[in-house]
Structure formats: structure tokens, C-alpha cells
Amino acid sequence: MRILLIILRKEFLQIFRNKMMLPIIFIMPFVQTLVLVYAATLDLQHTNITIVDLDHSQMSEKLCSKFDASSFFDVNFGQCDYDNLDKMLLTETTKAVLIIPHNFENDMRTGIKTQLQLNINAIDGQTAGLINIYVNQTILSLLKELKPFVNKTDLMVMPASIQAKPRFWYNETLNYKHFMLPGILTILISMIGIFLTSLNLVREKEMGTIEQINVTPIKKWQFLSGKLIPFWLIGLFDLALGILIGVILFDLPIEGSILSLFIFSGLYLFTAIGLGLLISDFADTQQQAMFTIFFFFLIFVLMGGVFTSVESMPVWAQYINKINPLYYFMKIIRAILLKGSGIKDMMNEFFALLVYGIIAMSVAVWQYRKTN
Numbered sequence: 001m002r003i004l005l006i007i008l009r010k011e012f013l014q015i016f017r018n019k020m021m022l023p024i025i026f027i028m029p030f031v032q033t034l035v036l037v038y039a040a041t042l043d044l045q046h047t048n049i050t051i052v053d054l055d056h057s058q059m060s061e062k063l064c065s066k067f068d069a070s071s072f073f074d075v076n077f078g079q080c081d082y083d084n085l086d087k088m089l090l091t092e093t094t095k096a097v098l099i100i101p102h103n104f105e106n107d108m109r110t111g112i113k114t115q116l117q118l119n120i121n122a123i124d125g126q127t128a129g130l131i132n133i134y135v136n137q138t139i140l141s142l143l144k145e146l147k148p149f150v151n152k153t154d155l156m157v158m159p160a161s162i163q164a165k166p167r168f169w170y171n172e173t174l175n176y177k178h179f180m181l182p183g184i185l186t187i188l189i190s191m192i193g194i195f196l197t198s199l200n201l202v203r204e205k206e207m208g209t210i211e212q213i214n215v216t217p218i219k220k221w222q223f224l225s226g227k228l229i230p231f232w233l234i235g236l237f238d239l240a241l242g243i244l245i246g247v248i249l250f251d252l253p254i255e256g257s258i259l260s261l262f263i264f265s266g267l268y269l270f271t272a273i274g275l276g277l278l279i280s281d282f283a284d285t286q287q288q289a290m291f292t293i294f295f296f297f298l299i300f301v302l303m304g305g306v307f308t309s310v311e312s313m314p315v316w317a318q319y320i321n322k323i324n325p326l327y328y329f330m331k332i333i334r335a336i337l338l339k340g341s342g343i344k345d346m347m348n349e350f351f352a353l354l355v356y357g358i359i360a361m362s363v364a365v366w367q368y369r370k371t372n
Contacts, residue, residue: 007226050094057105182333183306185242192235193272201280235269255340268329274360281367300326
């Protein structure tokens with residue numbers, strides 16, 4: 001045990017003297033939580049929309065005012081010049097063009113079917129879908145106000161006696177930051193566990209110091225424990241720091257047990273550190289390690305549910321996700337923070353991470369060679 005404590009002390013001194021690691025440990029949590037939570041959002045706010053009003057009636061002006069008053073849109077009014085409108089969509093001066101036809105009010109009041117033309121820049125399909133939904137909701141809100149004067153059947157307006165009152169569980173305010181922040185924290189501690197662990201060990205190879213340690217009486221378990229435990233503790237520290245920033249700046253709810261969260265986080269870091277050690281076994285230079293990490297880490301993040309729902313992925317992708325540790329921890333951290341889930345509710349994920357961690361660490365330790 002004394003030898004292990006000496007190695008741990010040496011590792012912490014080496015980490016805090018490393019000018020490359022210190023910003024990753026202390027500055028990266030602030031940068032990721034402050035910048036990425038705001039930048040990586042699917043909330044639709046202040047989207048440019050151009051409205052061409054060919055009717056100039058009281059009803060069309062009321063519809064325009066509804067769009068103008070909405071926080072979802074920044075409204076510009078244009079002329080009926082189709083070439084210019086196409087150019088605006090092409091250059092992304094506007095995201096959508098809504099054309100209100102002639103006789104819009106007259107057709108509405110007499111029950112004649114009328115159509116509004118909506119052209120949307122759909123390069124980003126998700127944003128285009130949200131724009132379409134918000135535009136339709138704004139138009140329907142006008143129709144509900146005018147229902148005494150129009151034919152409800154033709155306009156497919158819901159009868160007044162039927163009202164749908166949605167109740168949003170676990171994120172009542174639909175705050176996208178509460179959804180994104182746990183994902184950003186998962187990326188953060190994954191980088192600590194995989195990235196820093198691997199680079200630290202490979203750096204020893206490049207400097208030649210690992211060969212000097214290999215010929216000492218230090219046992220393999222002592223050396224590896226001394227190398228891995230500091231990053232396990234640093235990962236938990238960064239997670240706590242990220243949660244603190246989230247609570248103070250983003251009003252992040254913590255519905256579940258903090259103890260449960262750190263138990264799962266410790267298990268996940270054990271898995272991530274095992275993967276980092278495994279990569280370091282095969283990489284001879286830091287550049288090789290970085291390229292290998294980038295390849296796997298990018299796949300893990302994109303398929304782990306950080307930005308998109310795993311359930312909406314193809315079936316084959318969902319099966320591949322069974323070997324993605326980020327997928328399991330992403331479910332865990334969101335369930336604990338936002339839903340209040342406990343360890344009993346997440347037993348499948350717990351055993352999946354446990355098995356994954358044992359396999360990754362066992363293969364990595366077996367692969368590591370130490371000569372006495």
C-alpha cells in the first residue's frame with residue numbers, strides 16, 4: 001500500500017505540472033457547460049421568416065401580427081418576386097417564405113377552401129420540421145379566434161368542446177438546456193477517462209520513463225492503479241464541478257440521488273479508463289492514440305443519444321449501441337437528474353456497464369506487458 005501511495009503522489013505531481021492537462025481538467029468543464037449548452041440546442045428562436053401578403057386584408061394583417069409577436073420568428077415582409085424569394089432561401093437570408101394569396105379573407109369568411117404557400121429551407125430537416133409545426137400552430141390559433149365566422153368542417157378546426165391539455169413530465173418548461181447539459185457532462189468525463197488516461201500512458205512510452213519503471217520491483221497492479229486512480233478521481237471532480245455550474249447557471253434540476261449518480265459515474269469512469277488503457281497498450285505515440293480515440297469517440301458520441309434520440313435510429317444502429325458505453329451512461333445521468341430514477345430502476349444499465357468495464361479493464365491489463 002505504501003508503494004501505491006508513493007506512485008499516486010508522484011502521478012498527481014506530474015499531472016499538475018503538465019501544462020497541457022491542467023486546462024483540460026479545470027478549464028474544459030467551464031467551456032463545455034457555458035458554451036456548448038447554449039450552442040448545441042434545437043430550440044427554435046428568432047428564425048427569419050419572410051411573409052408576402054397579397055391580400056392586404058384585415059385578416060391577413062392579423063395573421064402577420066401573430067407571427068410578428070411570436071418569439072419563434074423574426075418577420076420580414078417581402079414582395080411577390082419569386083426569383084428574389086428563391087435567392088433569399090438560397091443565400092439563407094431567410095429560412096422560410098409564407099405567401100398569403102389574394103382573396104384570403106373573402107374565401108375564409110365564405111367557407112371556400114384556401115391555401116397558404118410555405119417554402120422552407122430544408123437543408124436542416126429537423127429545423128425545417130420545427131418551422132412547419134410552429135407556422136401551422138400560429139395559423140390554427142388565428143382560425144380558432146375566427147371560428148364563429150368560418151366553416152369549421154372545411155377548415156378542420158377542432159370543435160370547442162374538445163380540448164387537449166398536454167402535460168410535460170420530467171421537463172415541464174421544455175427547457176432544452178436541461179436535456180443537453182447531462183449529455184455535455186457525459187462527454188466531459190468520457191474525455192477525462194479515455195483521452196487523458198491514454199495520452200498519459202503513451203507519453204510515458206515516448207519519454208522512455210515507462211521502461212525505467214518496468215525494470216523496478218513495482219508490481220503491475222501497483223503501477224497501473226497509480227496511473228489510473230488519479231484520472232478516476234479527476235473525472236468525478238469534473239462531474240461535480242459541471243453539475244455545480246449547471247445548478248447555478250442553468251437551474252439544472254436534480255430529482256434523484258446524488259449518491260446514485262456518483263456510484264454510476266464511478267462505474268462508468270472505470271469502463272472509460274479501461275478503454276483508455278486498452279488504447280494505450282497498442283499506441284506507441286500520442287498521435288496514434290489521438291487518432292484512435294477520435295475515431296471511436298466520435299462514433300460513441302453521435303450514436304450515444306447526446307443530440308438525437310436513439311429510439312429514432314435504424315434498428316441495426318440500436319443493436320450496435322449495445323456495445324456503446326456512452327449510450328448507457330447517457331440514459332443513466334438523464335434519468336437520475338431529470339426523472340429521479342434510482343439504482344433499482346437502472347439495473348440493466350448498471351450490469352451492462354459493469355460487464356463492459358470488467359471486460360475492457362481485464363483485456364487492457366492482460367495486454368499490458370511488464371518485464372521484471
